[in-house]
Amino acid sequence: MKASKVAQYGLITALALVLSYLESLLPPLGVPGVKLGLPNLAVVFALYRLSWKDAWVTSLVRVALVALLFGNGASLAYSAAGAALSLIVMGLLWKTGKFSSVGVSVAGGVAHNAGQILVAMALLETSRLAWYLPVLWISGTVAGVLVGVVSGVLVKRVPEKK
Amino acid sequence: MNWLKTHRNDVLLIAVLLILGGALALFLYITRQAGGYVSVRVDGELLMELPLREDTQIVLGEEEHTNTLVIENGTARVVEASCPDQICVNQGAVRYAGESIVCLPHKLVVTVEGGQANDVDAATR
Ligand SMILES: [Zn+2]
Numbered sequence: 001m002k003a004s005k006v007a008q009y010g011l012i013t014a015l016a017l018v019l020s021y022l023e024s025l026l027p028p029l030g031v032p033g034v035k036l037g038l039p040n041l042a043v044v045f046a047l048y049r050l051s052w053k054d055a056w057v058t059s060l061v062r063v064a065l066v067a068l069l070f071g072n073g074a075s076l077a078y079s080a081a082g083a084a085l086s087l088i089v090m091g092l093l094w095k096t097g098k099f100s101s102v103g104v105s106v107a108g109g110v111a112h113n114a115g116q117i118l119v120a121m122a123l124l125e126t127s128r129l130a131w132y133l134p135v136l137w138i139s140g141t142v143a144g145v146l147v148g149v150v151s152g153v154l155v156k157r158v159p160e161k162k
Numbered sequence: 163m164n165w166l167k168t169h170r171n172d173v174l175l176i177a178v179l180l181i182l183g184g185a186l187a188l189f190l191y192i193t194r195q196a197g198g199y200v201s202v203r204v205d206g207e208l209l210m211e212l213p214l215r216e217d218t219q220i221v222l223g224e225e226e227h228t229n230t231l232v233i234e235n236g237t238a239r240v241v242e243a244s245c246p247d248q249i250c251v252n253q254g255a256v257r258y259a260g261e262s263i264v265c266l267p268h269k270l271v272v273t274v275e276g277g278q279a280n281d282v283d284a285a286t287r
Binding site: 098133 | 168169172175176182184186187260
């Protein structure tokens with residue numbers, strides 16, 4: 001691994017951590033442990049700046065770090081499910097080449113929240129949480145636009161590896 | 163407006179997702195039913211069922227793990243809890259079938275259920 005790539009990984013991981021911390025300060029969305037998905041910014045950045053594989057690595061590192069630093073069992077399960085589903089959806093859209101970081105991260109944001117709520121339904125053994133799905137769906141879309149715009153700017157502004 | 167032109171697919175995708183989300187919300191809103199009773203589950207196990215028609219106050223759990231559930235005017239809410247996050251308290255009142263209050267630290271789920279209590283009522287009328 002080149003030193004420049006290590007530096008990029010460092011930057012991305014730091015970004016994911018800061019955003020996870022910010023997110024841990026926000027009130028939860030109806031269901032305890034369910035998060036907005038701001039750290040997705042780091043994953044989208046990795047996807048557009050580096051590669052599909054690097055996005056997976058970023059996502060794994062993020063889930064692990066968040067679990068270690070801010071999490072408990074349930075929030076780990078939620079964030080892992082959310083991250084995996086969002087990554088798959090984002091990867092598929094990204095591969096079509098038809099969407100910018102905005103479209104990709106919006107779909108990722110919605111998938112992230114849907115994944116979390118599905119796991120919450122399974123863990124709490126109740127299908128009643130379906131009620132929160134539209135709330136999380138819309139907030140996932142809004143967060144996705146935000147994440148997509150900011151990561152698009154970052155991809156443009158942060159200097160490329162030499 | 164240049165951005166809109168170059169990002170037509172993104173805008174379309176966002177619009178479709180918002181419409182789907184709105185449709186989902188609308189569907190749940192239209193199909194909602196007033197609740198008949200609440201079920202109280204701890205760790206997935208049904209503890210009790212309380213009719214929403216009867217105002218009552220009950221302390222769930224024991225010692226340091228308590229949630230005080232109040233049923234009033236056909237709504238249920240947790241007014242006091244010893245959990246660290248207080249999310250169940252901040253969640254407010256629920257009244258429609260399918261709504262629930264969750265206290266993850268205490269593994270408590272209070273869910274509003276439709277019918278039943280009303281059915282008994284109708285039969286005796
Ligand atoms: Zn609680």
